[in-house]
Amino acid sequence: MALPTVRGRPLVARRFLGAWLVLVATLPGGLRSYFIRDRVGLTAWNPGEKMGINFRTYHHAAELALDGARFYDTIPPGAPEFAEYLYPPGTVPLFYPFTLAEWPTGYAILTGLSVVAAVVTTGLIVDYVESRGPQLGWLDVALILVSLVLSTHVFGTIFFGNINLLLALGIVVGLWALDRNREVASGVAFGAVALFKLFPALVGLWLLRRRRLRAVGGAIATGVGGLVGGVLAFGPDTTEYYLTEVVSGRTDTAAFVGGYPVDETYYLTIQQPVSWLVSAVWPAAPYAVIFAGSVAIVTGVLAYFYRHIETPIERQMAIFVTLAAMMTVIPSLRWYIVFLYLPVITLLYTWSGGRGRRLFLAGGVLLSVTVSAEAVVEALAGLPGPLSDLGYVLGGSAVIPLYGIGLMVLGCVWHKRSLPSTNHESP
Numbered sequence: 001m002a003l004p005t006v007r008g009r010p011l012v013a014r015r016f017l018g019a020w021l022v023l024v025a026t027l028p029g030g031l032r033s034y035f036i037r038d039r040v041g042l043t044a045w046n047p048g049e050k051m052g053i054n055f056r057t058y059h060h061a062a063e064l065a066l067d068g069a070r071f072y073d074t075i076p077p078g079a080p081e082f083a084e085y086l087y088p089p090g091t092v093p094l095f096y097p098f099t100l101a102e103w104p105t106g107y108a109i110l111t112g113l114s115v116v117a118a119v120v121t122t123g124l125i126v127d128y129v130e131s132r133g134p135q136l137g138w139l140d141v142a143l144i145l146v147s148l149v150l151s152t153h154v155f156g157t158i159f160f161g162n163i164n165l166l167l168a169l170g171i172v173v174g175l176w177a178l179d180r181n182r183e184v185a186s187g188v189a190f191g192a193v194a195l196f197k198l199f200p201a202l203v204g205l206w207l208l209r210r211r212r213l214r215a216v217g218g219a220i221a222t223g224v225g226g227l228v229g230g231v232l233a234f235g236p237d238t239t240e241y242y243l244t245e246v247v248s249g250r251t252d253t254a255a256f257v258g259g260y261p262v263d264e265t266y267y268l269t270i271q272q273p274v275s276w277l278v279s280a281v282w283p284a285a286p287y288a289v290i291f292a293g294s295v296a297i298v299t300g301v302l303a304y305f306y307r308h309i310e311t312p313i314e315r316q317m318a319i320f321v322t323l324a325a326m327m328t329v330i331p332s333l334r335w336y337i338v339f340l341y342l343p344v345i346t347l348l349y350t351w352s353g354g355r356g357r358r359l360f361l362a363g364g365v366l367l368s369v370t371v372s373a374e375a376v377v378e379a380l381a382g383l384p385g386p387l388s389d390l391g392y393v394l395g396g397s398a399v400i401p402l403y404g405i406g407l408m409v410l411g412c413v414w415h416k417r418s419l420p421s422t423n424h425e426s427p
Contacts, residue, residue, distance in 0.1 A: 013137035018357070019348035022364035023143040029152030029370050033159070040159055045108070047161075052107040053083050055161025059103040061085035062095035065234070072238070072246055076103075086250055087196050089230030089238045107161045114158065114165040118148035121169045124176045125342050129349045131179070132312060136349065144345060152370050153337040167193045168338040171200065175319065175342050178207075178215060187218020194219065195226040198247070200339070202326040206319060209306050251331045253287045262373045262396040267331040269402070270294050272373075276397040298325040301409065308416070313351055317412040319343040324405050334370055334401060344408075356415030363407030369400040376400065 039046040056079060061071040071092060075083045085092070098106035122145040126136055148154060148165070157164040174189035187207070194201040201223070207215045230239045255264050259279035260272040274293045278285045302325055305318045320343035327336055344364065351357050373396050380391025 009141070010135070010137045012139050013135045016134075016136075016140060016349055018361045019140065019345070020143060022344075022348055022361060022367075023147050025365045025368045026147045026151035026153060029368055030150045030155045033152065033155040034150070037159070047104045047107050050080075051159055052104065052161040053079060054163075055098075055107040055110050056103045057083045057085055058095045058161075058163075059098055059106055061092055062099050065092045066096065066099060072241060086246055088226060088242055089234045090226040090228070091196060091230075093229075093233060110161055110163070111158060114163075115149060117165045117169040118145060118154075121148055121165070121172050121341070124169075124172050125345055128172075128176050128179060128342060129346050132346065132350050134349050140349070144341075148338065148341070152368050153335065156333070156335040157338070162335065163196065164335050164338060167196060167200075168341065171203070171323070171339050172342045174203065178210075178212060183212050183214035184218040186212070187215035187220075188222045190215070191219035191222025192226075195223050197336075198250075199326055199330050199332070202329070203322060205302065205306075206322045209309070209318070253291075256290050257285070257287050258283055259397075262377050265331075266334060266370075266372050266399060268328060268334050268337070268399060268405075269331045270297060270328045270398075271331060272399070272402070273397045276393070294329055298329045301325065305412070305416070311419070313347075314416065314419075316343055316346050316350065317416070320347060321409060321412065324409065328402065328405065334399075337367060337401065351415070354415060354418065356411040356413075356418065359411030359414060360408045361411075363404040363409075363411060366404030366407060367401045369404070371400060373397075373399050 034041045037051075038044060039048065039051045056076050060074070060076040060079075064071040064074060071085050073084060075081065098109065101109075122141060125144060126141055130136060148168075149158075154165065156162070170189045170193040174186045174193070177183075177186035177189060190200060190203050190207070194203075201219075204216055204219060207213075207219070227239060230242070252265060252267075255261065256271050256275040257279075259276045260267075271290055271294045274297070275290045278290050278293060282289070301321060305314075305321045309315045309318050320340065323340050323343060327339060347360065348364070351360070376395035377392055380395050381388055383391050
């Protein structure tokens, strides 16, 4: 019997149970976050205090820049100390239009733009997935979109007024354009994202692996152009200060020395378990040792996945691992998990069967269990004797989404190892 269709797309194309499980798992944490706050929700919108603080910071920096005043190391009146502008000088003019209104109005406009970005991102992801074979139904489209708007990975972006959904769209555009051999457009998209957050520049490793040199050139030109624009607009001293002072202060590197404390900032990074391992052997090891160990692990994983990319599924796994490495090699906030959406969703819908996929699905569910390491340690503290000690180590040395990413990578490894050796012959 033919399935009912709306605008040429069936309501349910197939039963993608694994994909539905992972996408639905993103929602309880996000919906709870909206429910427990009285400033934002389905019927509440009251910017103030921490709600909208990121956008308020952008707005304040743009106002200062327009007045010819210093916009680094300054915070909006009454805002917490962390509310400082952290992006390159050349990005500030992008927020000038928002100064035509008071910051709460600008924050509402940015939120609307973020929702639009989620809609466009959904369309590109669906197109990307369907170009690989499976047709998605409206249920799949709806789940992807709702996950991009209401999930636990997005709540902080909406609540604080950050630009992460716009940057996630940039990453999706970059991968979508690369897939269609629009290399310059792809590079420009990646370069624009890296100009804001820096660490997405690691996507360049994938571009080099695929020998997409025009994309690399587009990314470099965009990044350098943004920095040069900042020099022209605000003078060389401002850019020099950004590169030497602001960039170095964006991560809490000192906190990792001696083992990252369980009650510190919630970061999604392999530096946390590496710091625990290093401190167990060398308690006074400097941060450089922890960083070097993290880079070595990431490099080894990337080398394994980059060695053979002959099959479509191997290429998607390599893209996923690239973005996962990009996020976890440095201390990242959990709101950046949306940067993983395109390869994760593509694998959910195009990878069928096997133990590797089951590991990937389990990891995908854990990715949305975003409780803190401190909460996990407290929950496991009541276990008897050795189990309590083990719970402290497992719960304190990494946040649960990091375990999720680890399981997803392990699932990809399992699949690659199960491939016939003929698939791994060099072309």
